[in-house]
Amino acid sequence: MPQLTVCPSCAEHLEPEDKFCGNCGAPLADADPPLLGAEHLTGADADAEHLTGADADAGHLTGADADAEHLTGADADAGHLTGADADAEHLTGADPDAGHLTGADADAGHLAGADAAGAGRDGESAFGVIGDAPTGSYSLAPPAPGHPPQAAPAPQAAPIPVTVPVSSSTAERSVVPPAPPRAGAVDPRQGMLAQPEPEPAGDCVSCEAGTVGDDGFCTRCGHRAPRERDHVERQLPTVAAVSDKGLRHHRNEDAFALAEAERPDGGRAIIAVVCDGVSSATRPDEASAAASQAGGAQLANDLADGAEPRQAMHEALLTAAAAVSALAPPEAAGDPHFNAPACTCVSAVLIGDLLTVGWIGDSRAYWIPAGGTQEPARLTEDDSWAARMVEAGLMSEADAYADPRAHAITGWLGADAEELDPHTASFHLDTPGVVLVCTDGLWNYAESAAELAAVLPSGARTDPLGCARSLVQVALDGGGHDNVTVAVLPFPAVDGGAEGAGERRA
Amino acid sequence: MASFEKPEVPVFSTEVFQNEYLPEGGAEVNAIVTVTATGGGTGAVRTGAPADAAVVVMVDCSGSMDHPPAKMRNARDATAAAIDTLRDGVSFAVVAGTHTAREIFPGGGRLAVADATTREQAKFALRKLTASGGTAIGSWLALADALLAGAGASIRHGILLTDGRNEHESPQELRAVLDACAGHFTCDCRGVGTDWEVKEVTQVASALLGTADIVADPGHLAEDFRQMMESAMGKEVADVQLRLWTPANSLIAFVKQVAPSVADLTARRADVNARTGDYPTGSWGDESRDYHVCVRVQPAGVGQEMLAARVSLVLPSAGDEPPRVLGQGLVRAVWTDDMAASTRISPQVAHYTGQAELAGAIQQGLEARKAGDTDRATAKLGRAVQLAAESGNEDTAKLLAKVVDVVDEAKGTVRLKRGVADADEMTLETRSTKTVRVKKQA
Incomplete structure (x- = not known):
């Protein structure tokens, strides 16, 4: 059995008899298989001089990344790179002693360690459990061996941490690792990826060779690692939502909150709040997060206290607006050049058969009845230029929405909102169906209620999370030009144990 | 306390x-x-803190320093002013530079520690600064390097004064010394009069991460040296x-x-x-x-x-x-x-891109002027006038106006002046790299 000279996890130098790394405690026996890989790679010997020779030739290194001793942060680079490889040069100039090599390039040791202890060891599935990565810095594991990243399956079977809130509180948002790029959609990240390797190396999803640093950027290729908010999924027993940053925006400025509240009469209120940050404003991502949290919490509280739903909805929109206004620095008040944080907000509350919606801006709620017994319907009227034109009878709907100004919103939450005009409406539902609450990132690709009904998956009522995922996919397949968020509330409310739901309620 | x-x-x-x-x-x-x-600590009065700094002053003592005789006297006075500005506890030495380098004070390959006594002794020793011999700046720097290396101070600085061209060593020799000294100490350089070579002096300053400037009138040397030493004393790290x-x-x-x-x-x-x-x-x-x-x-x-x-x-x-x-x-x-x-352009990036172009335009314009290429000189210096005006670099605009007649500042239309004083041309060249910061956006 070849002897390790440095720890594959942290690059600490080892004594010949060590069974565990003296620095990070990594078990060293586990690292053997990768080491064998290294031998395979270099012929017969994990001798660093051989490796140095091999480094210069990136082509030899396919699949070798998961290997070995230090050697190879740099190797891993080489194997995955498209185009010229700066690393190969550096490597050839480096000391041929493997130990030195690792020492000289912190990336290298780290990287090799991540592989050996993570994906390389047991051929992990596409989605690592959070915290599994030895670096502990980010939860996303590389795609499964044999699956090109852009063709990886959707993570239906992935463990989804779900928090079921106690009644009348807004639970913390749980997060699952971002889904891999979907088949069919043109993923701009594709350009950064080389030919998929059977055994990817580091935890960076862009170059697959580097590790993600504390600041969220890959220490090798510099790409920002996916952030928690890039793709968020959550479900409660009665409602689920998915938010995705889409394919053309660099961050997710949408946010949502889900909650359930127990009414004084024992009934249950199901709450979904969806917000879309105004991109042209400052810190829109913070605006949407603040609004959804504040609005959701207010609804849950008031409804648990027995408030009348439309009144609660009205109050919640005001509370959400105040939370967004509070984000604007006081010194910017009155400064016409300062674009205060702003967002839209749409909420739905289902209590028994009574559906209440409330909104400001152009995020929407739809009612999609099951089985074609009723016509699907949009339940909200946008605060937008186009909607105003149509409403005023100045333009046809087709003309108004074709105008470049169509999406300019006329109502929003924020310190610079001219007038705060929360809209609310209530409906009695008398047939099974689902309520969709979404941002324009979705409805841009299925504008009318009928179009949405057409793309709604069967089983939407029994699997709201699957339904939300599927609708987000529709937007991504359509181009994913904006952030996409949709919450799905089945009616009648599913109680507990739907297939795919997280924990059952006691 | x-x-x-x-x-x-x-x-x-x-x-x-x-x-x-x-x-x-x-x-x-x-x-x-x-x-x-x-x-x-710049500007603040420091009391008692041990000064972890060492400074070597290199004074040109080549024969030309006696023409006019006031030049050598001014150099002595300037060095004295610099010595007076030394903080207590700072190690220092004075080197006389000709075709070789000679320790004037304290001698013996050592540095003196500044206090009232050593300052007086040093100033007394300055009478040994007499003009005779050639110019080999590399040898001065090599001696300063050796002296500073022995001092063990964390801030190591040189002040170099020259009045003539580096005639007694090859450019390669100077380059080699600069490469050897780079990173060992920093050095501010001054050219006095108008018989020195701007490129040589700026080359030394840039290699040793110091400032370069012209002191056209030897009478201004003392004030300049005092300021230079003050700034050196303000260095903390x-x-x-x-x-x-x-x-x-x-x-x-x-x-x-x-x-x-x-x-x-x-x-x-x-x-x-x-x-x-x-x-x-x-x-x-x-x-x-x-x-x-x-x-x-x-x-x-x-x-x-x-x-x-x-x-x-x-x-x-x-x-x-x-x-x-x-x-x-x-x-x-x-x-x-x-x-x-x-498509938005960062105002800071745009501003400094312009300032860098300004420095380049001045240098190229003056070079073309020296080479007799009037058209190119006019075009380059015209562009410089325009850039200086746009960016609000008033000091550089004033210096440019001594070399060209400005017809239209905004369009960069200029005429080359005849009979430009050497001092004005050298001042412009030496200070061409000075920039101004971005004006606050309204």
Whole structure:
């Protein structure tokens, strides 16, 4: 059995008899298989001089990344790179002693360690459990061996941490690792990826060779690692939502909150709040997060206290607006050049058969009845230029929405909102169906209620999370030009144990 | 009350100005990094803190310093003024420079420690500064290097005065000495009169990370020396490195200091590892400098975000300790299909791009003028006038106006002056790299 000279996890130098790394405690026996890989790679010997020779030739290194001793942060680079490889040069100039090599390039040791202890060891599935990565810095594991990243399956079977809130509180948002790029959609990240390797190396999803640093950027290729908010999924027993940053925006400025509240009469209120940050404003991502949290919490509280739903909805929109206004620095008040944080907000509350919606801006709620017994319907009227034109009878709907100004919103939450005009409406539902609450990132690709009904998956009522995922996919397949968020509330409310739901309620 | 702690190291803050948004396929990332050191001692009265600094003053004593005789006398007075400005406890020496270098004070390959007595002794020794012989600046610097090496001080500085061309050694010899001294100590250089070579003096100052200037009138030397020494005494921390991390497969187009003056550092990189390199910035007191970093990255898809560079100020430490990071800033790249975002130009980047062009235009214009290429000189200096006016660089505009007649400042229309004083031309050339900072946006 070849002897390790440095720890594959942290690059600490080892004594010949060590069974565990003296620095990070990594078990060293586990690292053997990768080491064998290294031998395979270099012929017969994990001798660093051989490796140095091999480094210069990136082509030899396919699949070798998961290997070995230090050697190879740099190797891993080489194997995955498209185009010229700066690393190969550096490597050839480096000391041929493997130990030195690792020492000289912190990336290298780290990287090799991540592989050996993570994906390389047991051929992990596409989605690592959070915290599994030895670096502990980010939860996303590389795609499964044999699956090109852009063709990886959707993570239906992935463990989804779900928090079921106690009644009348807004639970913390749980997060699952971002889904891999979907088949069919043109993923701009594709350009950064080389030919998929059977055994990817580091935890960076862009170059697959580097590790993600504390600041969220890959220490090798510099790409920002996916952030928690890039793709968020959550479900409660009665409602689920998915938010995705889409394919053309660099961050997710949408946010949502889900909650359930127990009414004084024992009934249950199901709450979904969806917000879309105004991109042209400052810190829109913070605006949407603040609004959804504040609005959701207010609804849950008031409804648990027995408030009348439309009144609660009205109050919640005001509370959400105040939370967004509070984000604007006081010194910017009155400064016409300062674009205060702003967002839209749409909420739905289902209590028994009574559906209440409330909104400001152009995020929407739809009612999609099951089985074609009723016509699907949009339940909200946008605060937008186009909607105003149509409403005023100045333009046809087709003309108004074709105008470049169509999406300019006329109502929003924020310190610079001219007038705060929360809209609310209530409906009695008398047939099974689902309520969709979404941002324009979705409805841009299925504008009318009928179009949405057409793309709604069967089983939407029994699997709201699957339904939300599927609708987000529709937007991504359509181009994913904006952030996409949709919450799905089945009616009648599913109680507990739907297939795919997280924990059952006691 | 006396404090025996080490002098306070200033606090460094870093600010990054850039438009991080790139269009699809965009690869070039530009950023201005402003580094400000505060909390050091410049201007403040220091009592009791042991001064961890050493200074060597190199005075040209070539034969030409006697023409006019006042020049040598002024140089002696200036050196005396510099000595008077030394803080107690600072190690110092005076070197007379001709075709060789000679220790004037204290002698014996040592430095003296400044106090009332040694200051008087040094000033008395200045009578030994007499003009005779040639000029070999490299030999002066080599002696200063040897003296400072023995001092063991963390701030090591030289002040060099010359009045003539470096005639008694080859440019290669000077280059070799500069390469050997670089990083050992910093050095401010002054040319007195108009018989010296601007390029030689600026070359020394730039290699040794100091300032270069002209003192056309020897009568102004004393005040200039006093100021130079004051600024040297304000330095709190030496050997600060600008450390740049860039991602794999990227290319550093350039790294320049752009304020208070333009200095291209690109070629002075010392690799730390595959993706990290250090650029020397010398010593810092309470001051602020701007750097322009330009990196070419592999374009990523729209919606992607990348760290194009991590800029930090680090203080290398002796031994095995990791270097101390004094400040850090991130240069980002975000690809977007929003044209409004990607076509915006950072005012800071635009300003300093203009200032760097201004310095280049002056240097090229003066070169063309010397070569008799009137058309090119007129075009280049005209462009310089225009850039100086646009950016509000009034000092440079005034210097330009002594070399050209300005017809239309905004259009850059100028006529070359006849009979320009050597001092005016040399002043413009020496100070061509001086920049002004971005005006506050209304």
